[in-house]
Amino acid sequence: MTGENDPFVQLQQVTLTYGQGEKTVAALGETNLKIGKGDFVALVGPSGCGKSTILKLVTGLITASSGWVFVAGREVGAEPVRVGMAFQNPTMLPWLSIRDNVMLPLKIVPPFRQQFRAKRKTEFRDRADALLKQVGLAGFGDKFPWQLSGGMLQRASLCRALIHDPQLLMLDEPFGALDQFTREELWAIMQDLWMTRRPTVLLVTHDLKEAGYLANRVCVMRARPGRIVEDCHVDLPRPRTIEMTYEPGFVSLTQRLRELIVSARAPDAAKTEVPA
Amino acid sequence: MKAINRRRLQSAAVIIGFFLLWELICVVFHVKEIVLPRPSQILTTLWLQAPAIWPHTVQTLYTTLVGFGLGILTGVFLGVLIGSSRLAYDVGYPLLIGFSSIPKVAVVPIFVLWFGAGTVPAVLTAMIMSMFPIVVNVATGLATTEPELEDVMKALRATKLDILTNVGLPRAMPYFFASLKVSVTLAFVGTVIAETVASNRGIGNLMMIASSSFDVPLVFAGLLVLAVLGVGLYAIFSVIEGRVIGWAKRKDDFALG
Secondary structure, eight states, rough: OOOSSSSSEEEEEEEESSSSSGOOOOEEEEEEEEEETTTOOOEOOOOOOSSSHHHHHHHHHSSEEEEEEETEEEOOOOOOSOOOESSSSOOOOSSOHHHHHTTTHHHHHHTTHHHHHTTTTTHHHHHHHHHHHHHHHOTTTTSOGGGGGGHHHHHHHHHHTTTTOOOOEEEESSSTSSSSSHHHHHHHHHHHHHHHHEEEEEEOOHHHHHHHHHHHHEEEEETTTTTEEEEEEEESSSSOOOOGGGSSSHHHHHHHHHHHHHHHHHHHOOOOOOOO | OHHHHHHHHHHHHHHHHHHHHHHHHHHHOOOTTTSSSHHHHHHHHHHHHHHHHHHHHHHHHHHHHHHHHHHHHHHHHHHHHHHHOOOHHHHHHHHHHHHHHHHHHHHHHHHHHHHHHSSSHHHHEEEHHHHHHHHHHHHHHHHTOOOHHHHHHHHHTOOOOHIIIIIHHHHHHHHHHHHHHHHHHHHHHHHHHHHHHHHHSSHHHHHHHHTTTTTTHHHHHHHOOOOOOOOHHHHHHHHHHHHHHHHHHHHHHHHHO
Protein backbone atom coordinates (compact mmCIF):
# COMPACT_ATOMS: atom_id res chain seq x y z
CA MET A 1 0.00 0.00 0.00
CA THR A 2 2.73 2.46 0.89
CA GLY A 3 5.04 1.57 -1.98
CA GLU A 4 8.15 2.86 -0.26
CA ASN A 5 10.43 0.89 -2.53
CA ASP A 6 9.29 2.83 -5.57
CA PRO A 7 8.41 6.27 -4.23
CA PHE A 8 6.53 8.79 -6.37
CA VAL A 9 7.67 11.63 -4.17
CA GLN A 10 10.95 11.52 -2.32
CA LEU A 11 12.63 14.07 -0.10
CA GLN A 12 16.27 13.23 0.55
CA GLN A 13 18.15 15.11 3.26
CA VAL A 14 16.20 18.21 2.38
CA THR A 15 16.72 21.39 4.40
CA LEU A 16 15.38 24.87 3.93
CA THR A 17 16.70 28.03 5.52
CA TYR A 18 15.53 31.58 5.13
CA GLY A 19 17.74 34.66 5.28
CA GLN A 20 21.49 34.98 5.05
CA GLY A 21 24.51 35.13 7.36
CA GLU A 22 23.75 35.18 11.08
CA LYS A 23 20.08 35.79 10.61
CA THR A 24 19.35 32.43 9.03
CA VAL A 25 16.19 30.75 10.19
CA ALA A 26 15.91 27.03 9.63
CA ALA A 27 12.38 26.44 8.38
CA LEU A 28 13.02 22.80 7.71
CA GLY A 29 15.71 20.64 9.30
CA GLU A 30 17.05 17.62 7.50
CA THR A 31 13.99 15.81 6.25
CA ASN A 32 13.56 12.47 4.55
CA LEU A 33 10.21 11.39 3.23
CA LYS A 34 9.05 8.83 0.73
CA ILE A 35 5.55 8.71 -0.65
CA GLY A 36 4.38 5.84 -2.83
CA LYS A 37 2.32 6.38 -5.95
CA GLY A 38 -1.36 6.74 -5.14
CA ASP A 39 -0.72 7.03 -1.42
CA PHE A 40 -2.51 9.44 0.89
CA VAL A 41 -0.18 11.10 3.38
CA ALA A 42 -1.12 13.66 6.00
CA LEU A 43 1.30 16.08 7.63
CA VAL A 44 0.26 17.21 11.08
CA GLY A 45 1.96 19.42 13.61
CA PRO A 46 1.88 22.80 15.28
CA SER A 47 1.85 25.94 13.18
CA GLY A 48 5.24 27.01 11.86
CA CYS A 49 6.61 23.47 11.72
CA GLY A 50 7.14 23.53 7.97
CA LYS A 51 4.12 21.54 6.84
CA SER A 52 3.28 23.95 4.06
CA THR A 53 6.98 24.27 3.25
CA ILE A 54 7.11 20.58 2.34
CA LEU A 55 4.10 21.10 0.09
CA LYS A 56 5.76 23.98 -1.68
CA LEU A 57 9.01 22.04 -2.06
CA VAL A 58 7.22 19.12 -3.66
CA THR A 59 5.34 21.38 -6.10
CA GLY A 60 8.53 23.26 -6.92
CA LEU A 61 7.19 26.61 -5.73
CA ILE A 62 10.31 26.96 -3.58
CA THR A 63 13.73 25.37 -3.92
CA ALA A 64 15.44 23.42 -1.15
CA SER A 65 18.55 24.97 0.43
CA SER A 66 20.19 21.57 0.36
CA GLY A 67 19.21 18.02 -0.40
CA TRP A 68 17.07 16.67 -3.22
CA VAL A 69 13.40 16.57 -4.00
CA PHE A 70 12.38 13.90 -6.47
CA VAL A 71 8.99 13.64 -8.09
CA ALA A 72 8.18 10.77 -10.45
CA GLY A 73 11.78 9.57 -10.26
CA ARG A 74 13.40 12.81 -11.36
CA GLU A 75 14.33 16.03 -9.66
CA VAL A 76 11.32 18.24 -9.09
CA GLY A 77 10.52 20.38 -12.14
CA ALA A 78 12.34 18.09 -14.57
CA GLU A 79 9.34 15.88 -15.21
CA PRO A 80 6.08 17.61 -16.19
CA VAL A 81 3.92 16.20 -13.41
CA ARG A 82 0.34 17.38 -13.26
CA VAL A 83 -0.29 18.96 -9.86
CA GLY A 84 -3.54 20.06 -8.28
CA MET A 85 -3.69 22.38 -5.28
CA ALA A 86 -6.38 23.45 -2.84
CA PHE A 87 -5.95 25.88 0.03
CA GLN A 88 -7.86 26.94 3.11
CA ASN A 89 -9.01 29.93 1.08
CA PRO A 90 -10.89 28.66 -1.99
CA THR A 91 -9.41 31.46 -4.20
CA MET A 92 -12.07 31.27 -6.87
CA LEU A 93 -11.79 33.87 -9.61
CA PRO A 94 -14.78 36.16 -9.02
CA TRP A 95 -15.26 37.04 -12.68
CA LEU A 96 -15.73 33.45 -13.79
CA SER A 97 -18.69 31.16 -13.22
CA ILE A 98 -18.08 28.16 -10.97
CA ARG A 99 -17.82 25.90 -14.02
CA ASP A 100 -15.26 28.16 -15.69
CA ASN A 101 -13.32 28.34 -12.43
CA VAL A 102 -13.21 24.56 -12.26
CA MET A 103 -12.09 24.39 -15.90
CA LEU A 104 -9.21 26.83 -15.34
CA PRO A 105 -6.49 24.13 -15.11
CA LEU A 106 -7.65 22.69 -18.44
CA LYS A 107 -6.91 26.07 -19.96
CA ILE A 108 -3.35 26.02 -18.63
CA VAL A 109 -2.07 22.45 -18.44
CA PRO A 110 -0.97 20.49 -21.49
CA PRO A 111 -2.26 18.38 -23.17
CA PHE A 112 -5.63 19.95 -22.36
CA ARG A 113 -4.68 23.52 -23.18
CA GLN A 114 -4.22 22.77 -26.87
CA GLN A 115 -7.74 21.35 -27.02
CA PHE A 116 -9.34 23.92 -24.77
CA ARG A 117 -10.88 26.10 -27.48
CA ALA A 118 -12.37 23.15 -29.28
CA LYS A 119 -13.69 21.23 -26.30
CA ARG A 120 -14.62 23.79 -23.68
CA LYS A 121 -18.27 23.77 -24.70
CA THR A 122 -18.51 19.99 -25.05
CA GLU A 123 -16.20 17.42 -23.47
CA PHE A 124 -14.53 19.67 -20.89
CA ARG A 125 -17.81 21.19 -19.89
CA ASP A 126 -19.31 17.76 -19.25
CA ARG A 127 -16.21 16.79 -17.34
CA ALA A 128 -16.53 19.80 -15.05
CA ASP A 129 -20.24 19.20 -14.56
CA ALA A 130 -19.65 15.54 -13.70
CA LEU A 131 -17.06 16.50 -11.10
CA LEU A 132 -19.31 19.20 -9.64
CA LYS A 133 -22.06 16.61 -9.39
CA GLN A 134 -19.75 14.25 -7.53
CA VAL A 135 -19.11 16.86 -4.82
CA GLY A 136 -22.79 17.76 -4.57
CA LEU A 137 -22.74 20.94 -6.63
CA ALA A 138 -24.90 19.75 -9.54
CA GLY A 139 -26.66 22.71 -11.12
CA PHE A 140 -24.36 25.30 -9.59
CA GLY A 141 -21.98 25.53 -12.56
CA ASP A 142 -23.49 28.75 -13.87
CA LYS A 143 -23.45 30.49 -10.51
CA PHE A 144 -20.80 32.99 -9.59
CA PRO A 145 -18.51 32.56 -6.56
CA TRP A 146 -20.20 35.25 -4.49
CA GLN A 147 -23.50 33.41 -4.79
CA LEU A 148 -22.15 30.31 -3.00
CA SER A 149 -21.38 29.59 0.64
CA GLY A 150 -17.90 28.91 1.99
CA GLY A 151 -18.42 25.15 2.04
CA MET A 152 -19.71 25.14 -1.53
CA LEU A 153 -16.72 27.20 -2.68
CA GLN A 154 -14.39 24.73 -1.01
CA ARG A 155 -16.08 21.87 -2.89
CA ALA A 156 -15.58 23.79 -6.13
CA SER A 157 -11.97 24.37 -5.14
CA LEU A 158 -11.50 20.59 -4.80
CA CYS A 159 -13.01 20.16 -8.26
CA ARG A 160 -10.57 22.69 -9.67
CA ALA A 161 -7.71 20.80 -8.05
CA LEU A 162 -8.85 17.52 -9.64
CA ILE A 163 -10.25 18.45 -13.07
CA HIS A 164 -6.98 17.86 -14.92
CA ASP A 165 -6.47 14.41 -13.38
CA PRO A 166 -3.42 15.41 -11.36
CA GLN A 167 -0.90 12.76 -10.42
CA LEU A 168 -0.13 14.80 -7.34
CA LEU A 169 -2.74 16.51 -5.18
CA MET A 170 -1.62 19.09 -2.63
CA LEU A 171 -4.12 20.03 0.04
CA ASP A 172 -3.16 22.82 2.42
CA GLU A 173 -5.76 22.78 5.20
CA PRO A 174 -8.58 22.85 2.68
CA PHE A 175 -11.24 22.14 5.32
CA GLY A 176 -9.75 24.40 7.99
CA ALA A 177 -12.23 27.25 7.69
CA LEU A 178 -15.38 25.12 7.61
CA ASP A 179 -17.83 24.15 10.32
CA GLN A 180 -17.70 20.64 11.77
CA PHE A 181 -20.60 19.16 9.79
CA THR A 182 -19.53 20.54 6.43
CA ARG A 183 -16.02 19.38 7.17
CA GLU A 184 -17.05 15.81 7.88
CA GLU A 185 -19.19 15.77 4.75
CA LEU A 186 -16.23 16.95 2.70
CA TRP A 187 -13.96 14.33 4.25
CA ALA A 188 -16.28 11.66 2.87
CA ILE A 189 -16.31 13.38 -0.54
CA MET A 190 -12.54 13.68 -0.49
CA GLN A 191 -12.14 10.00 0.34
CA ASP A 192 -14.55 9.14 -2.45
CA LEU A 193 -12.61 11.28 -4.94
CA TRP A 194 -9.33 9.77 -3.87
CA MET A 195 -10.63 6.20 -4.11
CA THR A 196 -12.02 6.70 -7.62
CA ARG A 197 -9.06 8.65 -9.04
CA ARG A 198 -6.13 7.58 -6.88
CA PRO A 199 -3.87 10.60 -7.11
CA THR A 200 -0.91 10.80 -4.74
CA VAL A 201 -2.14 13.11 -2.00
CA LEU A 202 -0.23 15.21 0.48
CA LEU A 203 -2.57 16.78 3.02
CA VAL A 204 -1.50 19.44 5.48
CA THR A 205 -3.79 19.76 8.47
CA HIS A 206 -3.82 20.41 12.18
CA ASP A 207 -6.93 18.34 12.69
CA LEU A 208 -5.81 14.91 13.94
CA LYS A 209 -9.20 13.35 13.34
CA GLU A 210 -9.12 14.59 9.77
CA ALA A 211 -5.63 13.18 9.26
CA GLY A 212 -6.61 9.80 10.71
CA TYR A 213 -9.83 9.59 8.76
CA LEU A 214 -8.39 10.49 5.37
CA ALA A 215 -4.78 9.37 5.26
CA ASN A 216 -2.95 6.06 4.95
CA ARG A 217 0.03 7.58 6.71
CA VAL A 218 0.23 10.41 9.18
CA CYS A 219 3.55 12.21 9.57
CA VAL A 220 3.90 14.14 12.79
CA MET A 221 6.14 17.17 12.58
CA ARG A 222 7.80 19.40 15.14
CA ALA A 223 8.82 22.99 14.82
CA ARG A 224 12.09 24.96 14.85
CA PRO A 225 13.57 23.50 12.86
CA GLY A 226 10.69 21.66 11.25
CA ARG A 227 11.19 17.93 10.94
CA ILE A 228 9.21 14.73 10.80
CA VAL A 229 9.37 12.99 14.17
CA GLU A 230 6.93 10.14 13.62
CA ASP A 231 5.42 8.30 10.72
CA CYS A 232 2.24 6.38 11.64
CA HIS A 233 0.32 4.03 9.41
CA VAL A 234 -3.43 4.10 9.68
CA ASP A 235 -4.65 0.58 9.09
CA LEU A 236 -8.36 1.11 8.82
CA PRO A 237 -10.44 -0.41 6.02
CA ARG A 238 -11.91 1.84 3.36
CA PRO A 239 -14.29 3.41 2.79
CA ARG A 240 -14.00 4.81 6.27
CA THR A 241 -16.98 6.32 8.02
CA ILE A 242 -17.36 9.07 10.58
CA GLU A 243 -18.60 6.42 13.03
CA MET A 244 -15.19 4.75 12.85
CA THR A 245 -13.60 7.87 14.26
CA TYR A 246 -15.40 7.20 17.55
CA GLU A 247 -14.16 3.62 17.88
CA PRO A 248 -11.45 2.85 20.46
CA GLY A 249 -8.77 2.04 17.89
CA PHE A 250 -9.16 5.37 16.16
CA VAL A 251 -9.41 7.33 19.39
CA SER A 252 -6.21 5.79 20.70
CA LEU A 253 -4.50 6.64 17.40
CA THR A 254 -5.46 10.31 17.59
CA GLN A 255 -4.45 10.36 21.24
CA ARG A 256 -1.08 8.95 20.38
CA LEU A 257 -0.63 11.56 17.64
CA ARG A 258 -1.64 14.25 20.07
CA GLU A 259 0.88 13.11 22.64
CA LEU A 260 3.61 13.04 20.01
CA ILE A 261 2.89 16.64 19.08
CA VAL A 262 2.66 17.80 22.67
CA SER A 263 5.90 16.04 23.64
CA ALA A 264 7.57 17.43 20.54
CA ARG A 265 6.56 20.89 21.65
CA ALA A 266 7.60 20.53 25.28
CA PRO A 267 11.43 20.57 24.91
CA ASP A 268 11.04 23.10 22.16
CA ALA A 269 9.32 25.58 24.43
CA ALA A 270 12.32 25.71 26.73
CA LYS A 271 14.67 26.58 23.90
CA THR A 272 14.70 30.14 22.71
CA GLU A 273 17.66 30.00 20.37
CA VAL A 274 17.48 28.35 17.00
CA PRO A 275 20.26 25.78 16.67
CA ALA A 276 22.62 26.63 13.86
CA MET B 1 -38.62 49.87 -10.14
CA LYS B 2 -40.64 52.61 -8.46
CA ALA B 3 -37.86 53.32 -5.99
CA ILE B 4 -35.39 53.76 -8.83
CA ASN B 5 -37.70 56.19 -10.61
CA ARG B 6 -38.15 58.17 -7.47
CA ARG B 7 -34.41 58.37 -6.93
CA ARG B 8 -33.90 59.55 -10.51
CA LEU B 9 -36.63 62.14 -10.11
CA GLN B 10 -35.04 63.41 -6.92
CA SER B 11 -31.58 63.79 -8.42
CA ALA B 12 -33.02 65.50 -11.51
CA ALA B 13 -34.89 67.89 -9.23
CA VAL B 14 -31.72 68.77 -7.34
CA ILE B 15 -29.80 69.47 -10.56
CA ILE B 16 -32.59 71.64 -12.02
CA GLY B 17 -32.95 73.30 -8.63
CA PHE B 18 -29.27 74.26 -8.71
CA PHE B 19 -29.70 76.14 -11.98
CA LEU B 20 -32.95 77.77 -10.82
CA LEU B 21 -31.19 78.98 -7.66
CA TRP B 22 -28.38 80.37 -9.79
CA GLU B 23 -30.88 82.21 -11.99
CA LEU B 24 -32.70 83.52 -8.93
CA ILE B 25 -29.54 84.80 -7.22
CA CYS B 26 -28.46 86.61 -10.40
CA VAL B 27 -31.88 88.28 -10.69
CA VAL B 28 -32.26 89.17 -7.01
CA PHE B 29 -28.76 90.58 -6.55
CA HIS B 30 -28.63 92.19 -10.00
CA VAL B 31 -25.44 90.32 -10.90
CA LYS B 32 -24.03 91.78 -14.11
CA GLU B 33 -23.85 89.59 -17.19
CA ILE B 34 -20.11 90.25 -17.47
CA VAL B 35 -19.51 88.84 -13.98
CA LEU B 36 -21.83 85.86 -13.95
CA PRO B 37 -24.41 85.33 -16.68
CA ARG B 38 -27.75 83.75 -15.85
CA PRO B 39 -28.33 80.16 -16.99
CA SER B 40 -31.10 81.38 -19.27
CA GLN B 41 -28.67 83.77 -20.94
CA ILE B 42 -26.14 80.99 -21.37
CA LEU B 43 -28.73 78.71 -22.96
CA THR B 44 -29.90 81.52 -25.26
CA THR B 45 -26.31 82.17 -26.34
CA LEU B 46 -25.80 78.47 -26.88
CA TRP B 47 -28.91 78.31 -29.05
CA LEU B 48 -28.18 81.44 -31.06
CA GLN B 49 -24.47 80.71 -31.55
CA ALA B 50 -24.91 76.99 -32.09
CA PRO B 51 -23.71 77.04 -35.74
CA ALA B 52 -20.52 78.76 -34.61
CA ILE B 53 -20.00 76.57 -31.54
CA TRP B 54 -20.67 73.24 -33.24
CA PRO B 55 -17.41 72.88 -35.26
CA HIS B 56 -15.42 73.75 -32.14
CA THR B 57 -17.33 71.11 -30.17
CA VAL B 58 -16.61 68.46 -32.79
CA GLN B 59 -12.94 69.46 -32.81
CA THR B 60 -12.63 69.26 -29.03
CA LEU B 61 -14.46 65.94 -28.84
CA TYR B 62 -12.30 64.51 -31.63
CA THR B 63 -9.06 65.69 -30.02
CA THR B 64 -10.11 64.40 -26.62
CA LEU B 65 -11.14 60.98 -27.87
CA VAL B 66 -7.94 60.48 -29.87
CA GLY B 67 -5.82 61.66 -26.93
CA PHE B 68 -7.81 59.52 -24.51
CA GLY B 69 -7.48 56.49 -26.76
CA LEU B 70 -3.72 56.92 -26.92
CA GLY B 71 -3.71 57.53 -23.16
CA ILE B 72 -5.50 54.21 -22.60
CA LEU B 73 -3.07 52.32 -24.83
CA THR B 74 0.08 53.74 -23.29
CA GLY B 75 -1.44 53.72 -19.80
CA VAL B 76 -2.36 50.03 -19.95
CA PHE B 77 1.01 49.15 -21.46
CA LEU B 78 2.96 51.01 -18.78
CA GLY B 79 0.62 49.77 -16.03
CA VAL B 80 1.12 46.14 -17.04
CA LEU B 81 4.86 46.69 -17.23
CA ILE B 82 5.09 48.36 -13.83
CA GLY B 83 2.59 46.01 -12.18
CA SER B 84 4.24 42.80 -13.28
CA SER B 85 7.94 43.54 -12.96
CA ARG B 86 9.75 44.48 -9.80
CA LEU B 87 12.48 46.34 -11.70
CA ALA B 88 10.02 48.30 -13.81
CA TYR B 89 8.15 49.17 -10.62
CA ASP B 90 11.24 50.54 -8.90
CA VAL B 91 12.37 52.49 -11.95
CA GLY B 92 9.02 53.44 -13.39
CA TYR B 93 7.14 54.72 -10.36
CA PRO B 94 9.46 57.60 -9.36
CA LEU B 95 9.73 58.64 -13.00
CA LEU B 96 5.98 58.54 -13.40
CA ILE B 97 5.26 60.53 -10.26
CA GLY B 98 7.86 63.10 -11.21
CA PHE B 99 6.38 63.37 -14.66
CA SER B 100 2.82 63.70 -13.45
CA SER B 101 3.81 66.43 -10.99
CA ILE B 102 4.78 68.70 -13.88
CA PRO B 103 1.98 71.17 -14.68
CA LYS B 104 0.74 70.16 -18.11
CA VAL B 105 0.31 73.81 -19.17
CA ALA B 106 4.09 74.02 -19.06
CA VAL B 107 4.45 71.10 -21.44
CA VAL B 108 2.17 72.45 -24.16
CA PRO B 109 4.71 75.03 -25.47
CA ILE B 110 7.24 72.21 -25.80
CA PHE B 111 4.78 70.17 -27.85
CA VAL B 112 4.06 73.24 -29.97
CA LEU B 113 7.76 73.67 -30.50
CA TRP B 114 8.05 70.07 -31.66
CA PHE B 115 4.86 69.61 -33.65
CA GLY B 116 3.60 73.13 -34.36
CA ALA B 117 0.33 74.65 -33.18
CA GLY B 118 -2.89 72.78 -33.87
CA THR B 119 -4.36 69.39 -33.12
CA VAL B 120 -1.22 67.39 -32.35
CA PRO B 121 -0.17 69.23 -29.14
CA ALA B 122 -3.76 69.04 -27.89
CA VAL B 123 -3.96 65.30 -28.54
CA LEU B 124 -0.64 64.76 -26.76
CA THR B 125 -1.68 66.89 -23.77
CA ALA B 126 -4.94 64.97 -23.45
CA MET B 127 -2.97 61.75 -23.66
CA ILE B 128 -0.43 62.51 -20.95
CA MET B 129 -3.09 63.88 -18.63
CA SER B 130 -5.35 60.88 -18.94
CA MET B 131 -2.53 58.37 -18.82
CA PHE B 132 -1.37 58.67 -15.22
CA PRO B 133 -4.46 57.41 -13.34
CA ILE B 134 -4.70 54.47 -15.75
CA VAL B 135 -1.08 53.46 -15.17
CA VAL B 136 -1.39 53.67 -11.38
CA ASN B 137 -4.67 51.74 -11.26
CA VAL B 138 -3.70 48.98 -13.66
CA ALA B 139 -0.39 48.53 -11.83
CA THR B 140 -2.18 48.37 -8.46
CA GLY B 141 -4.69 45.83 -9.75
CA LEU B 142 -1.90 43.60 -11.01
CA ALA B 143 0.31 43.98 -7.96
CA THR B 144 -2.45 42.98 -5.52
CA THR B 145 -3.09 39.51 -6.96
CA GLU B 146 -3.52 36.99 -4.13
CA PRO B 147 -0.29 35.01 -3.63
CA GLU B 148 -2.25 31.77 -3.16
CA LEU B 149 -3.88 32.20 -6.53
CA GLU B 150 -0.47 32.71 -8.05
CA ASP B 151 0.68 29.50 -6.32
CA VAL B 152 -2.23 27.61 -7.86
CA MET B 153 -1.25 28.92 -11.28
CA LYS B 154 2.46 28.25 -10.78
CA ALA B 155 1.75 24.71 -9.61
CA LEU B 156 -0.08 24.24 -12.92
CA ARG B 157 3.13 25.42 -14.58
CA ALA B 158 1.43 28.47 -15.99
CA THR B 159 3.68 30.90 -17.80
CA LYS B 160 3.90 34.55 -16.76
CA LEU B 161 1.70 35.37 -19.72
CA ASP B 162 -0.88 32.78 -18.63
CA ILE B 163 -1.03 34.30 -15.18
CA LEU B 164 -1.30 37.80 -16.62
CA THR B 165 -4.13 37.03 -19.03
CA ASN B 166 -6.10 34.65 -16.81
CA VAL B 167 -5.69 36.26 -13.42
CA GLY B 168 -3.86 39.59 -13.49
CA LEU B 169 -5.69 41.47 -16.19
CA PRO B 170 -9.27 40.44 -15.29
CA ARG B 171 -8.46 41.27 -11.70
CA ALA B 172 -7.20 44.71 -12.70
CA MET B 173 -10.38 45.47 -14.70
CA PRO B 174 -12.35 47.17 -11.89
CA TYR B 175 -9.32 49.35 -11.15
CA PHE B 176 -8.96 50.09 -14.85
CA PHE B 177 -12.56 51.21 -15.25
CA ALA B 178 -12.44 53.32 -12.13
CA SER B 179 -9.44 55.10 -13.62
CA LEU B 180 -11.15 55.51 -17.01
CA LYS B 181 -13.90 57.57 -15.44
CA VAL B 182 -11.35 59.91 -13.89
CA SER B 183 -9.17 59.93 -16.98
CA VAL B 184 -11.85 60.85 -19.47
CA THR B 185 -12.53 64.11 -17.65
CA LEU B 186 -8.80 64.77 -17.36
CA ALA B 187 -8.48 64.23 -21.11
CA PHE B 188 -10.97 67.09 -21.62
CA VAL B 189 -8.94 69.29 -19.32
CA GLY B 190 -5.79 68.48 -21.29
CA THR B 191 -7.42 69.22 -24.63
CA VAL B 192 -8.87 72.53 -23.51
CA ILE B 193 -5.58 73.65 -21.95
CA ALA B 194 -3.73 72.98 -25.19
CA GLU B 195 -6.45 74.59 -27.27
CA THR B 196 -6.35 77.67 -25.07
CA VAL B 197 -2.60 78.01 -25.38
CA ALA B 198 -1.95 77.03 -28.95
CA SER B 199 -4.73 76.29 -31.37
CA ASN B 200 -7.15 78.11 -33.60
CA ARG B 201 -9.94 75.61 -33.18
CA GLY B 202 -11.79 73.89 -30.34
CA ILE B 203 -13.83 74.96 -27.34
CA GLY B 204 -10.70 76.13 -25.51
CA ASN B 205 -9.86 78.49 -28.34
CA LEU B 206 -13.49 79.65 -28.58
CA MET B 207 -13.49 80.52 -24.88
CA MET B 208 -10.18 82.36 -25.20
CA ILE B 209 -11.52 84.54 -28.00
CA ALA B 210 -14.85 85.05 -26.26
CA SER B 211 -13.23 86.16 -23.02
CA SER B 212 -10.87 88.55 -24.78
CA SER B 213 -13.94 90.25 -26.28
CA PHE B 214 -15.76 90.13 -22.91
CA ASP B 215 -18.48 87.86 -24.30
CA VAL B 216 -18.94 86.17 -20.94
CA PRO B 217 -22.16 84.29 -21.82
CA LEU B 218 -20.28 82.64 -24.71
CA VAL B 219 -17.46 81.64 -22.32
CA PHE B 220 -20.02 80.01 -20.08
CA ALA B 221 -21.71 78.39 -23.05
CA GLY B 222 -18.33 76.83 -23.84
CA LEU B 223 -18.03 75.59 -20.26
CA LEU B 224 -21.52 74.12 -20.48
CA VAL B 225 -20.63 72.27 -23.67
CA LEU B 226 -17.51 70.85 -21.98
CA ALA B 227 -19.50 69.78 -18.94
CA VAL B 228 -22.11 68.05 -21.08
CA LEU B 229 -19.44 66.25 -23.11
CA GLY B 230 -17.66 65.18 -19.92
CA VAL B 231 -20.83 63.85 -18.31
CA GLY B 232 -21.77 62.08 -21.55
CA LEU B 233 -18.48 60.23 -21.84
CA TYR B 234 -18.49 59.44 -18.13
CA ALA B 235 -21.95 57.91 -18.51
CA ILE B 236 -20.85 55.84 -21.51
CA PHE B 237 -17.93 54.39 -19.57
CA SER B 238 -20.14 53.69 -16.56
CA VAL B 239 -22.44 51.61 -18.75
CA ILE B 240 -19.50 49.69 -20.26
CA GLU B 241 -18.10 49.20 -16.77
CA GLY B 242 -21.36 47.68 -15.55
CA ARG B 243 -21.39 45.28 -18.49
CA VAL B 244 -17.79 44.17 -18.19
CA ILE B 245 -17.17 44.02 -14.47
CA GLY B 246 -20.59 43.32 -13.02
CA TRP B 247 -18.89 40.55 -11.02
CA ALA B 248 -17.03 43.14 -8.96
CA LYS B 249 -20.31 44.80 -8.03
CA ARG B 250 -22.07 41.47 -7.53
CA LYS B 251 -24.78 42.41 -9.95
CA ASP B 252 -27.33 39.69 -10.36
CA ASP B 253 -28.18 40.64 -13.92
CA PHE B 254 -24.50 40.08 -14.74
CA ALA B 255 -24.71 36.60 -13.27
CA LEU B 256 -27.76 35.74 -15.35
CA GLY B 257 -26.30 37.12 -18.58
